[in-house]
Amino acid sequence: MKRLDQVRHALAEHGAAEATGLTAQEASRLLQLDRSTVSRYLNHLVKVKEVEKLPGRPVRFRMVKSALTSLEEWVYSPQNHPGKTIGNSAEINEALAALLYPPKGLPLLLEGETGTGKTHLVEQVVQLARKQEKFSPSQPFVTFNCSEYAQNPELLMGQLFGIRKGAFTGAASDRTGLVERADGGILFLDEIHRLPPAGQETLFHLIDQGVYRRLGETELERTASIRLIGATTEKPDEVLLPTLLRRFAVKLTLPPLKQRKQHEREKLVDAFFIEEARQMALDIRLDSRCRQAFVQYPCPGNIGQLKGDVQHACAQAFLRHLHQPSPAVSIRREDLPASVASVWKSHADSPSPIAPLRSDKGEKTVYSELLRKERELSARGWSRDERIRELKLMANRYLKQGPLPGSQHCRLENHDLQKVLSHLPQPLLQGQREALESLIHSLAVEGEQANRPFPETESLQEKYQQSAQAVAKAITAKNIPLPKDAWKEIAHLLSAFSESDSAPSDGVPVLIVTHGESTASSIAQVANALLGDERIYAVDMPLHQPASVAHQRVSDRIQALHGGKGVLLLVDIGSLTTMGEDISREHGISVHTLSNVTLSMVIHAARKARTPGWDAKKLAHSVRERFPEPISSLVPAHPRLVVGVLCPQGEGALTTLHDWVKQNLTGKYKEIEIWTSEWNPDQSESYREILYQWQQSGNLLAVVGTHSPPETCSDIPFFSAWELLQAEGIQRWNEQINRNRG
Numbered sequence: 184m185k186r187l188d189q190v191r192h193a194l195a196e197h198g199a200a201e202a203t204g205l206t207a208q209e210a211s212r213l214l215q216l217d218r219s220t221v222s223r224y225l226n227h228l229v230k231v232k233e234v235e236k237l238p239g240r241p242v243r244f245r246m247v248k249s250a251l252t253s254l255e256e257w258v259y260s261p262q263n264h265p266g267k268t269i270g271n272s273a274e275i276n277e278a279l280a281a282l283l284y285p286p287k288g289l290p291l292l293l294e295g296e297t298g299t300g301k302t303h304l305v306e307q308v309v310q311l312a313r314k315q316e317k318f319s320p321s322q323p324f325v326t327f328n329c330s331e332y333a334q335n336p337e338l339l340m341g342q343l344f345g346i347r348k349g350a351f352t353g354a355a356s357d358r359t360g361l362v363e364r365a366d367g368g369i370l371f372l373d374e375i376h377r378l379p380p381a382g383q384e385t386l387f388h389l390i391d392q393g394v395y396r397r398l399g400e401t402e403l404e405r406t407a408s409i410r411l412i413g414a415t416t417e418k419p420d421e422v423l424l425p426t427l428l429r430r431f432a433v434k435l436t437l438p439p440l441k442q443r444k445q446h447e448r449e450k451l452v453d454a455f456f457i458e459e460a461r462q463m464a465l466d467i468r469l470d471s472r473c474r475q476a477f478v479q480y481p482c483p484g485n486i487g488q489l490k491g492d493v494q495h496a497c498a499q500a501f502l503r504h505l506h507q508p509s510p511a512v513s514i515r516r517e518d519l520p521a522s523v524a525s526v527w528k529s530h531a532d533s534p535s536p537i538a539p540l541r542s543d544k545g546e547k548t549v550y551s552e553l554l555r556k557e558r559e560l561s562a563r564g565w566s567r568d569e570r571i572r573e574l575k576l577m578a579n580r581y582l583k584q585g586p587l588p589g590s591q592h593c594r595l596e597n598h599d600l601q602k603v604l605s606h607l608p609q610p611l612l613q614g615q616r617e618a619l620e621s622l623i624h625s626l627a628v629e630g631e632q633a634n635r636p637f638p639e640t641e642s643l644q645e646k647y648q649q650s651a652q653a654v655a656k657a658i659t660a661k662n663i664p665l666p667k668d669a670w671k672e673i674a675h676l677l678s679a680f681s682e683s684d685s686a687p688s689d690g691v692p693v694l695i696v697t698h699g700e701s702t703a704s705s706i707a708q709v710a711n712a713l714l715g716d717e718r719i720y721a722v723d724m725p726l727h728q729p730a731s732v733a734h735q736r737v738s739d740r741i742q743a744l745h746g747g748k749g750v751l752l753l754v755d756i757g758s759l760t761t762m763g764e765d766i767s768r769e770h771g772i773s774v775h776t777l778s779n780v781t782l783s784m785v786i787h788a789a790r791k792a793r794t795p796g797w798d799a800k801k802l803a804h805s806v807r808e809r810f811p812e813p814i815s816s817l818v819p820a821h822p823r824l825v826v827g828v829l830c831p832q833g834e835g836a837l838t839t840l841h842d843w844v845k846q847n848l849t850g851k852y853k854e855i856e857i858w859t860s861e862w863n864p865d866q867s868e869s870y871r872e873i874l875y876q877w878q879q880s881g882n883l884l885a886v887v888g889t890h891s892p893p894e895t896c897s898d899i900p901f902f903s904a905w906e907l908l909q910a911e912g913i914q915r916w917n918e919q920i921n922r923n924r925g
């Protein structure tokens with residue numbers, strides 16, 4: 184765009200008439216152009232009467248109203264209400280007639296490429312039938328996409344027709360199918376061609392005679408009365424059994440977008456922008472070249488892709504709007520997905536603009552959520568760049584989740600990503616993987632037209648550069664355009680992973696894990712400060728954290744730290760020793776655990792960790808020699824075996840339960856002590872704190888209580904009083920106690 188046009192556009196975005204316009208300085212900052220250049224253009228525009236100067240200092244420039252409209256802008260207002268469905272009225276009428284045909288409708292088959300609106304049409308028709316009170320709200324409308332289970336025909340059939348217990352391995356109980364749920368209503372099977380021939384056969388019998396069998400049933404014949412709608416992207420006579428195909432009395436084909444008339448496509452574009460304006464509760468401005476691009480670009484994903492691409496452009500423009508507020512959200516060329524931008528023409532035909540109307544407020548939408556997040560982040564002091572980055576990720580997540588089946592930028596499915604990430608030399612940890620996926624998605628959203636500088640990579644190791652290039656190449660090979668040089672950002676992230684979490688280049692890594700919000704990290708911090716180095720690592724385990732999460736975090740950290748010499752794990756209490764052993768078994772890493780960690784023990788371990796030729800085992804041995812296990816924590820000759828009884832406060836059940844446990848369960852084992860306590864159900868930590876104290880003082884075999892423990896304590900063997908009244912409960916109890924008594 185020429186500079187003069189850029190200045191025009193900046194002013195146009197700041198409105199006319201009631202708007203306050205821009206100063207030369209504001210315009211120069213906005214456009215990142217030299218101020219004197221901007222002043223020159225502004226004065227030229229004043230001279231040709233496109234812009235007026237407002238009285239006051241500093242001088243403000245504002246577009247005169249007539250000039251603004253001559254920019255041929257389309258203004259989409261939230262208050263315009265296009266119909267929900269554009270075109271297709273003939274198809275809607277036919278489909279409605281088929282659905283309502285007495286006595287139980289005619290089977291209907293919809294054919295059309297992906298994104299042509301088959302699902303949309305079905306939903307509209309059902310809504311219409313309900314509105315006309317010809318299909319009651321109590322009649323079920325069940326939809327199912329057969330491609331969801333296409334890899335497993337047995338499950339697909341089971342899902343649809345139900346399963347008889349034992350029909351196949353894993354079918355542990357009888358299961359109702361969707362046909363049963365749709366009885367008396369509508370069953371919509373999308374991608375119906377994914378049904379295996381046997382399924383198509385059963386469906387045929389169902390439509391023909393109203394009978395079917397669950398998977399695995401041989402004798403019992405069930406009945407159901409359903410109105411069937413099928414949809415397929417394939418040629419029906421090539422993929423459906425002739426018997427079934429013949430049962431579809433009404434067949435409709437939805438045309439691909441390229442076969443639709445120009446005015447229909449214009450209506451679709453306008454309807455989608457109006458919908459976005461409604462969701463934003465703001466006007467959207469779009470100049471005629473942009474609109475024209477949306478009307479003309481090749482759009483193989485049909486209406487679905489068109490809608491997705493409009494949403495994409497709106498999300499980009501909205502993000503900018505958050506940081507440069509103006510009365511309306513303006514869509515610029517750089518907001519368009521690459522395929523749309525590619526047909527942008529600098530001179531478009533001149534349609535008459537739609538008059539702007541005021542916005543309405545209220546509804547919770549993608550945009551209101553972005554706005555809320557922006558406010559929250561700025562209140563928390565995030566910098567502008569950080570906010571933009573976070574909001575881009577958020578917008579991208581919404582775009583991914585939203586109904587964007589054909590969107591150019593959302594085609595990077597998870598299985599594709601997995602393949603792409605297989606180009607990396609070593610597997611990523613869960614958190615690293617998520618970070619990388621987010622980055623790739625946000626780069627994909629920026630698209631190839633993004634023209635921003637990327638950080639240089641000379642300082643990075645060759646291997647990160649190569650992996651990043653391979654990843655970027657694999658993504659673009661999937662037809663997902665990335666900005667030029669996007670691989671550089673990926674390379675930096677890969678390198679950052681290894682720097683933040685990898686093992687020290689020499690020596691055995693030492694990891695402290697203790698209970699509490701910050702105990703471990705405080706010890707590590709002091710030790711690192713004393714040694715003037717960063718060789719001690721820490722994982723804090725807040726008491727409220729579920730054991731499974733704690734396990735995962737320690738496991739991730741150990742895997743990241745392991746550099747071939749194993750890991751020395753220093754923990755506070757003995758119960759954590761089993762965690763190290765488990766991780767060692769799971770990942771084949773040599774993990775050596777020492778309990779009763781102290782600061783001096785950590786410093787000793789850190790000093791010795793770099794002894795040449797030592798591994799985790801030798802290091803553990805040396806530390807233990809220097810810091811023998813304190814007498815009190817050595818396993819006593821006769822450890823106290825404990826069963827805990829824990830009941831919620833104020834329930835009054837504690838004494839009764841204690842006596843009952845003593846009489847019925849622990850009586851025969853005189854050595855088992857029973858400890859009791861009440862806990863506060865409003866504070867789940869109180870439960871874990873009690874367990875923690877008990878574990879420190881004895882060998883806790885099990886806990887008995889009237890209420891299940893909070894989810895965060897699910898690693899402790901728990902028996903409910905109710906369970907212990909039953910034979911199976913007693914059996915589990917005996918097994919548990921005998922195992923733990925040793």
Ligand SMILES: Nc1ncnc2c1ncn2[C@@H]1O[C@H](COP(=O)(O)OP(=O)(O)OP(=O)(O)O)[C@@H](O)[C@H]1O
Pocket residue numbers: 267268269270271295296297298299300301302303304373416486487488490586588
């Ligand atoms: N005629 C229409 N008017 C307005 N919006 C439409 C129309 N047709 C489709 N859409 C919108 O386009 C998107 C894609 O449509 P839909 O999911 O129905 O396509 P489909 O043919 O079922 O695709 P697929 O075969 O991939 O499932 C939806 O968001 C839908 O709301």
